[in-house]
Amino acid sequence: MDELEEVQYKPIPVRTLLVEMKDLSELMIDLAYSAALFNSPELAEDVLELERKVDNLALLLKMNVMIAARDAKDAKDLLGVSLVSSAADRISDAAADIAYIVLRGIGIHPIVREVFKRVEERLGRFKVESNSILAGKKLRELRLASRIGVDVIAIRRGREWIINPKGGDEILKGDILIARGSHLGIEELGKLARGTLKELED
Amino acid sequence: MDELEEVQYKPIPVRTLLVEMKDLSELMIDLAYSAALFNSPELAEDVLELERKVDNLALLLKMNVMIAARDAKDAKDLLGVSLVSSAADRISDAAADIAYIVLRGIGIHPIVREVFKRVEERLGRFKVESNSILAGKKLRELRLASRIGVDVIAIRRGREWIINPKGGDEILKGDILIARGSHLGIEELGKLARGTLKELED
Numbered sequence: 001m002d003e004l005e006e007v008q009y010k011p012i013p014v015r016t017l018l019v020e021m022k023d024l025s026e027l028m029i030d031l032a033y034s035a036a037l038f039n040s041p042e043l044a045e046d047v048l049e050l051e052r053k054v055d056n057l058a059l060l061l062k063m064n065v066m067i068a069a070r071d072a073k074d075a076k077d078l079l080g081v082s083l084v085s086s087a088a089d090r091i092s093d094a095a096a097d098i099a100y101i102v103l104r105g106i107g108i109h110p111i112v113r114e115v116f117k118r119v120e121e122r123l124g125r126f127k128v129e130s131n132s133i134l135a136g137k138k139l140r141e142l143r144l145a146s147r148i149g150v151d152v153i154a155i156r157r158g159r160e161w162i163i164n165p166k167g168g169d170e171i172l173k174g175d176i177l178i179a180r181g182s183h184l185g186i187e188e189l190g191k192l193a194r195g196t197l198k199e200l201e202d
Numbered sequence: 203m204d205e206l207e208e209v210q211y212k213p214i215p216v217r218t219l220l221v222e223m224k225d226l227s228e229l230m231i232d233l234a235y236s237a238a239l240f241n242s243p244e245l246a247e248d249v250l251e252l253e254r255k256v257d258n259l260a261l262l263l264k265m266n267v268m269i270a271a272r273d274a275k276d277a278k279d280l281l282g283v284s285l286v287s288s289a290a291d292r293i294s295d296a297a298a299d300i301a302y303i304v305l306r307g308i309g310i311h312p313i314v315r316e317v318f319k320r321v322e323e324r325l326g327r328f329k330v331e332s333n334s335i336l337a338g339k340k341l342r343e344l345r346l347a348s349r350i351g352v353d354v355i356a357i358r359r360g361r362e363w364i365i366n367p368k369g370g371d372e373i374l375k376g377d378i379l380i381a382r383g384s385h386l387g388i389e390e391l392g393k394l395a396r397g398t399l400k401e402l403e404d
Contacts, residue, residue: 015313022317036286080303080311084238087296094289101282109282111217115224
């Protein structure tokens, strides 16, 4: 586990921080369910890393809210923002609790598996190898949604995360793609990322 | 607010309880976001009512897990179940926190509204009036998804909730429908429920 980073105040718009916290906490729930369903330590580790990110965002948001509030009216107006941020933080903690089931070897009870299996769409997590045709392409060019029915919901690049990437975002070799889609589509994306499948049909 | 019910032990399969907790906690997040977005006290009250249901389910689950565990191995196996249940409980608490923003008149800061507005699909909550053509029909007959592009995600009937209702579930007058869909479809469902629109086109 990494050492905890020192929290440095940075002036970041509260809106930006809150959107990121909400998006991350939702992504974490999906990742945590999939980690439990597939008993995947990689997905579980991703969840814990994102939890540290959300914690950090929550602290930054608190500082920015304090500085933004000049008087009693501001303080009351910003209360809602701070409550939503703490809700997102607690959702992310709950997702981390689910991830710990996998990482602490508690074992996935058939009941847990059954509860999370009822999701129709599958989640996949793949590393883009250097011989993959995905490397160096923008999402827009790949048109994965219309071609193979998968949606890349996050790209992990080292310690950076691109959540809900846009068409203009490029895939680089070494990236970890997290994608959602049909069982078949996800399988195909895995082959494309590993470089065992070399073309995308229209 | 209702008085808290006394919790009575009932033998209910742990699987059933956990599925219900997961479904409810997910529904609550959607409802809470919509309550904040539309500043709707009705949706916020629904969230709080469901939170009490989830609390109750969590207690029932704890008791059933205790009784199911006969030895150390059972106890370890069931630990994952109990952790997932407590995660669902905390997600539901976080949703309730968001609902309180609406009910305590904290006011919906533009930033909060903006964060929750980015959801493409809308949620609607409508009471089925006695002159509505929906009353007395099964969901299967109505084919709302293919006809107007909405999906009824919950039916509230007095204090009972039907979550993710199936085709065989019937809509009764007085029911509250909670549905998700396009802006237009949701508007049409509202008119059908109020009885101002009398037919469903194919």
